[in-house]
Amino acid sequence: MDVSVLQQYAPMLLRGFGITIFCWLFGTVLGIVLGLIIALIQRYSPKPVRWLLQVYIEVIRGTPFLVQLFVLYYGGPLIGLRLDALPAGLLGLTIYGSPYFAEIFRSAFRAVPEGQIEAARAIGMTEATIIQRILLPLGLVSALPALVNFSIILTKETVILSIITVPELMYQVQRMSTETFRYVEANLVLALFFWALVEAISRVGRKLETRITKHLIERT
Amino acid sequence: MVQASSVEIRKLDKFYGPFQALKGIDLTIPPGKVTCLIGPSGSGKSTLLRCMNFLEEYDAGEVRIDGQMIGYDSPGGSRMPARKLRDMRRSIGMVFQQFNLWPHMTALQNVAEGLVRVRGFSKDQAAARAAEALEKVGLSDKVANHPARLSGGQQQRVAIARAIAMEPRLMLFDEPTSALDPELVGEVLNVMKTLAAEGMTMVVVTHEMGFAAHVADQVAIMEAGELVAVDAPTRILHSPEDARIKAFLKTYHERNAF
Ligand SMILES: Nc1ncnc2c1ncn2[C@@H]1O[C@H](COP(=O)(O)OP(=O)(O)OP(=O)(O)O)[C@@H](O)[C@H]1O
Ligand SMILES: [Mg+2]
Secondary structure: OOHHHHHHHHHHHHHHHHHHHHHHHHHHHHHHHHHHHHHHHHHHOOOOHHHEEEEEEEHHHOOOOHHHHHHHHHHHHHHHOOOHHHHHHHHHHHHHHHHHHHHHHHHHHHHHHHHHHHHHHOOOOOHHHHHHHHHHHHHHHHHHHHHHHHHHHHHHHHHHHHHHOOOOHHHHHHHHHHHOOHHHHHHHHHHHHHHHHHHHHHHHHHHHHHHHHOOOOOOO | OOOOOOOEEEEEEEEOOOOEEEEEEEEOOOOEEEEEEOOOOOHHHHHHHHHOOOOOOOEEEEEEEEOOEEOOOOOOOOOOOOHHHHHHHHHEEEEOOOOOOOOOHHHHHHHHHHHHHHOOHHHHHHHHHHHHHHHOOOOOHHHHOHHOOHHHHHHHHHHHHHHHHOOOOOOEEEEOOOOHHHEEEEEEEEHHHHHHHHHOOOEEOOOOOOHHHHHHEEEEEEEEEEEEEEHHHHHHOOOOOHHHHHHHHHHHHHHOOO
8 A cells, every 4th residue: 555646646636526526416416406496397298298207217228328318418419419528418417317216206206105295185286386395395205215316326427528538536546546556455445435525415315305305213 | 164066966967978977967056955865786876076176077967066066167068167166176185985085194184284285274274174174073083193093983083073174154975884893883974974063065975874864954865866756755755656665765665674
């Protein structure tokens, strides 16, 4: 273990980790928003629209993230979509996560008892109000564990952004490896950083879960 | 005295695919009166009740609330605009077998929600009105409880408060006590009796024969999607002429005999 090399590369590695966290956060938040929109449209629209969105979901879920990223980054310019590495990576992550999030929301919405929606309809609430006041809050509760779980999976997909030269943690680790041949140290750092990130996310997730289910759990 | 609606149901048909759940129902619900719907499981009681606030779409015939057809513009016509339907539903309260309270809101919030979102009350006005409604059902001490912290009987009383806070002119009850432990049935029936005494139009699907006998002004008996009898409770429950009614009541007497 060569500590001096690590010291020398520490600023780069830390910056890389910062970019990893940024990419993950951005991709997760926008992926959740996009997935939520898809799930809502699917719930309320006629068959053809639902079917089109299902095709989108199947295509994205059925292809590796690496391939999607290549298509976006190298194929994009062919249709006039010329993106720098970072924006391409962020957009790619957002798109990649959206169908999984959409499916999570779809089944979470289905878990909201129909009777509670009918109770709202029966007093004359608009569908928009029902979504806002009943469906979303209750859907989020049942979606939360799966949302946290998939956002943890997404942390590890960010390493693929290194291939299109986004200077995130994996990119820096590879650079350090090739420049110093310290593969073990470099990858150990990678592992430690990811472990810390995942641990933090799951802790926050558990906290959120206890908080939002506090009133929903029946006293036994 | 509350304002009370009447309901007229004419030649009502309802299909689930090829299965006909309601077969030409004709029924008049007089204003300010209690009508109990009884009949065996699967006979179409819930379906009929749910047609009255158009939670269930019907296929033919008419359901009129105070003369105004609900769900469609005219008999056999197109669906009424969503806004119009919502307006009609505002004055129809419904109480479900499974309570259907919103679990993420306190008792007070459950009752206040519709007042704020549908009636346009301010938060304070709504809270005051909600507190009144909860007091009426005897739950002043439970306003801050979430449904998970209420007994079944208390939950159902909150559900009734949620409905009456909207000042409905018609109340629909679908087996309001069937999901309750026997010792909790009384508290809910008592609240319903109070409402009946105030002159609310009530349609109650129930298996509580005691309630039907003592509180109902008319009893309607359903079987296999048809209305087989509508009459005063004493006439129906004590000296039924129709063989089907006799058979149906017999199962009740047997079940409740000691
Ligand atoms: N959504 C549905 N799809 C298909 N069939 C249905 C549906 N809802 C009800 N039915 C059928 O319609 C018939 C009437 O149902 P309904 O729920 O009105 O009966 P009920 O008299 O309320 O019975 P219970 O006392 O068990 O509540 C039943 O045969 C039922 O199986
Ligand atoms: Mg029923």
